[in-house]
Amino acid sequence: MCSESCGCSSDIVGIIEKYDSDKRNLIPLLHELQDELGYISPEVMETIAEKLGTTVGQVHGVATFYTLFYTKPRGKNIVRMCNSTACHIEGGRKIREAVSAALGIAPGETTQDGGFTLEVVSCMGLCGVAPAIMVNDDVYGNLTPEMVPNILGKYREAS
C-alpha cells in the first residue's frame, strides 16, 4: 500500500520500485502510473521525484512536455479533434468549434460533470475521411458541424 499522503489506494511506491527507482525509466514509469491512476497528480509527481532522487521540476517538465500524459483528471470520454492539414482544408476548424460549443469547454479542458475531455491532436491517419474526430476508440469522418451534437449525445446518454 502507498504510504504517501495522496490518499489513493494504489501501490504507487511499488510501481516506482518496479522500475528500480531509476530516473532513466521516468517515461515508462509515468505510463504505468497513468494507466493505474488515470492521470499524474501533483502528489504523485512529488512521490516520484522523491523516490527517483530527482527534482519535482524534472518530473513535471517531462509529464507536461508529452501530450500523452495527463496532469489533470480526465473525463470518461476522450474527444480528439484533428488540426492537421487535410482536416484543416476540409473545414476542421468549424468542426472543432462545433465540438467546443456542444460541450461548453475549450480544448485541454474537462466538463464539470467529468463526462468529456477535449483534446486537439495532430493527424490521426484519417485524412481519407477528413474532417475527422475520434471519441474514445470510435472514428467519425466526413463530418459537418451539424452532425456533432448527435454524435456526442450518444456518449452522454451512455455514461
Add this chain to the structure above:
Amino acid sequence: MAINLTINGQAVAAEAGDTILTAARRAGVYIPTLCYHSDLMPDGVCRVCSVEVKGQRTLCAACCYPVAEGMEVLTHSPRVRESRRMIVELMLANHPQECLTCSRNSKCELQALAREFGIQEVHFKGERKMADVDTSSLSVFRNPEKCILCNRCVRTCEDIQSVAALHASKRGWDTTIVPGMGDELASVVCVNCGQCINRCPTGALTANDPSSKVWDAIHDSTKHVVVQTAPAVRAAIGEEFGMPAGSRVTGKMVTALKMMGFDRVMDTDFTADLTIMEEGSELIQRVTEGGVLPQLTSCSPGWIKFIEYYYPELLPHLSTCKSPQQMFGALAKTYYAEKTGIDPKDIISVSIMPCTAKKFECDRPEMTDSGYKDVDYVLTTREAAQMMREAGIDLPNLPESEYDDPLGMSTGAAVIFGNTGGVMEAALRTAYAIITGTELDNVNIEAVRGMEGVREATVMVGELPVKAAVAHGLANARQVLEGIKNGRFKDYHFIEIMCCPGGCIGGGGQPQPTSEEIRKARIKAIYDEDEAMTLRKSHTNPAVQKLYEEFLGKPLSHKSHELLHTDYTPRDRKTVKAVKVKVES
C-alpha cells in the same frame, strides 16, 4: 594539441574541448549569444549564436558546437545574419515591447541584440503569449511575458544553487518557465538568493523594489532615516554608473547617500566587526566547552533558508549570530536611539545590500528584537544606484566623505566579509589574538582566499591547529553539508558558507551582468580596501569596544544574546510552511 580552424578566413588555434564560441572569443572574434552564459553549461536553445560551418547543411550553434581540425567557420555571412535577425524578430513578435518602462531598459540583452541586428520592424504579427506577473516572493518578481525561454535561470538555480526551483513546463508555444509545478514562487522551495535575476538577460526576473517607500520615508520630516551599506556594495555600485568592475567608491557612495537625504549614513561593516566578536567568542566557547562543531557561519540569509529546508538536522551547527544587517537593525533602534535621544518608533532603518535574500530576512518574524521591525527596507545595490540616478547624482565625480558615528567605524576585517573566505579570515585574525594573547604579524591569510568552490585549510593559531573550510554557491555548500553528515568534517572547527558565487560581491542584488571576471575584479577591490585600512582586526575597532563598554557588556552577554543572536526555523519542503521550533544553542 592545437586544433586548427579558420574563422572568417582568419587562422585560429583552438584547444581540445573548445566550442566554436570559446575558440572565437579567445581569438577576439565576436559572436552574439543570448542563452549562453559563461557561468553555466551551454544549452543551445536560442540559436542566436548560429554560424555557418563549411560542409554543414544547416547553421550550427557556436556555443555548443565543438571545434574540429580544418573547420571553416563564417560568423557574419548574409545567411547567418538573416537567420539571426529572424530569430530575434520572432522573439520580439511574442514580446511586450515596453522597453521605455521596463526595469531593464538600456541594460537588456534582448534589446541590445535588436539594436545590434538593426531590427526596426517586426515582420511577424500574431497572437502573443499572455501571463500574470508573479509578485508572491519577498525577493524575486517574475514576469513570464518578458521571458525568452533561455533557461539561464533554470540552470542557475539547479546547477549553481542545487535548489531547482524553476524549470520548463509544457512544450512548443505553451512552454513556460515555472516554479515547482506551475505554482507561485513563494509557494515552492526558493531561497530568495536572486542568482536567477543576475543571469536573466531580460526584465522577466526582477527584484521586489521598495525604493518608493524609502523615498517617502526620506521626505517625511517626522521620520529619522538611517541607512547602512554592506561591504560588497562599495566594490560594485560604480559599475551602475559605467565605471569598470572593481572600482572602489566607498567615500563617493557615502556622499551620494547624504545628498539623497538620509539622516545618518552608517556602515554594516561596523556590525561585521561586531559579528566577529560574537561569533569568534561563540567558536572559542564551543571549542573549550565541548559544543557542537564544526561551527557554521550564519551571515548569509539565502544559505540560512537553504539549511533550514534541506538539512534541518544540522541547524545546531549554525552560529546563533544574526547577520550583520540584522545586528545593525537591532542596534539602530536601541543603542543608537538611546544615544541620540530619538524615539525608536520614529526611526526608519534602511539597508543597502548586494543581496535579495536580505529582503526576506528582514521580514522574518523573529527579527524584531528592538521591539520594532529591526530593518524596515532593504534596497539592492541596483536599486540604490537607481535612486541616485533619480536624484541626479553623478557618483563617479563626487567628493568623498566619511561614515557617521556611532555605527560607522570599521576595520579591514569587516570589509572582507564581502568576499568568499572573508568571514573566515576576519574570524581567524581575532581568534588568534584572543587565544594566543598576541597579534598576527601578517594578517593576510592566503590559505582561505581563492575561487575554488570548496577550500580547506589548517591554520596554526599559536599551538592550536584550527581546521577550517570555506564554500560559496549552494551546490558547494550541499557538498560540505553531506560531508558533515558522513563524518568527513568531524575534526573541523569552523566552516564558512556563503550562498552566492564569490560571496556577497556576487550577490543577487549586484549590478548586472555577472561573470567570474567581474567577480574577481570586485574581490580584488575588497582586498585592496582592507589593505588600505589602518585597523584591520575587528577587536581593535574602538567604536565596537565602546559599544561593549557602554551598552552590551561583553561578547555573549545577556544583552548580546537578546539583540544580536537568533534561532532558526526547520522548514518542511513539502508544505513550504515554516514550523517554528527553538533550536538549542
